[in-house]
Amino acid sequence: MRFLHGYIEQLEALDLEPASFDVIVSNCVINLSPDKPAVLHGVRRLLKPGGEFYFSDVYADRRLADTVRSDPVLYGECLGGALYWNDFLRLAREAGFADPRLVEDRPLAIHDPALAERVGNARFHSATFRLFRIEGLESACEDYGQAVIYRGTVPHHPHRFVLDKHHDIATGKVFPVCGNTWRMLHDTRFAPHFQFMGDFSRHYGLFEGCGSRMPFDAGAGGATTGAACC
Ligand SMILES: C[S@@+](CC[C@H](N)C(=O)[O-])C[C@H]1O[C@@H](n2cnc3c(N)ncnc32)[C@H](O)[C@@H]1O
Structure with a gap:
């Protein structure tokens, strides 16, 4: 084991072999990064073909207002930098992770009334995703039997x-x-x-009920039991 000190959006600055990692993990850091696309591109570059990024982070149910994003306390609480979940999915696909998979999620309750007031109507989830570096993944779940x-x-x-x-x-x-x-x-x-x-020789149309779609269970702001980050 060795420890390297660096920024998650600057992985290329570290002494790490591209396409050499089976699994990359992270817990509650991406929301703090000022350049989330660079994080995803950097991780993909380091993964082996077939490797995966398995990570937990915080997501919002909407794009956050500038007042929320620039609030230093909300940022430090891992809320102000949270991505709107659908923007995360888009960024992941743009970085080459065609089919992000949600593993688990739970709503995050904000107990401090002053902070709750500052975020307004936005709701937050902690969620774990896995992103596979696999060439040829399709944009939808297709049924080949x-x-x-x-x-x-x-x-x-x-x-x-x-x-x-x-x-x-x-x-x-x-x-x-x-x-x-x-x-x-x-x-x-x-x-x-x-x-x-089976194989890919015969196509039967869209696969019903596959896990490519979002997302989190309803009820954000309620219970705080379960897994995932923060
Ligand atoms: C919420 S803590 C999570 C720590 C740890 N992953 C855990 O699960 O306990 C966020 C950590 O990310 C670090 N951090 C913040 N911005 C970062 C960045 N751009 N690159 C790398 N680490 C960062 C902070 O210093 C802090 O240690």
Whole structure:
């Protein structure tokens, strides 16, 4: 292990080999970065083909007003720099992550009445996403009649494998998947843990109910239980 000191939007300034990382993780830093596209481009450059960016951060349900964005206290509380979730999805796609996957999320309550007043009607979520660096992912979940079977072999996960919020795959059961999900399992470090059925030779239209769409559960500003950052 070695420790490097740098800025998340300037990863190219560090002594790191491009296309050499299986997984890059981050918790509650991107909202603080002044250049979020540079973060996503820098991470993608460092990931191996099939690698993933697995990270938690804070998102807003709307584009925040300048008064909120420039408020130093709200910024320090990881609220003022939060991206509007749909802008995040757009930036991720522009950086080459065609199919961002939401893993889990929870609403963030603001308990301080003065801060709540300053953010106005905006609501916030903490959320974990995974972004795979996989060439050829499509912009929508397409159905090619494919399926996978989880072998139950990921250490500490003998009964199920959770790819994201929409894919909780029970061990031993045939699980139909869209083309993108098939690639996320087949073209990554997860491949040895699955049996794969089908290919891309025949298309059946859009895959119903795949996890490419947003997003967070309703109820922002309520409960604060659950996982994810901050
Ligand atoms: C909310 S804390 C999260 C810390 C840690 N990841 C955790 O989960 O406990 C945010 C951290 O990001 C650091 N930070 C802020 N802006 C940054 C940037 N542009 N690049 C890298 N780190 C940054 C801060 O110094 C702080 O340590």
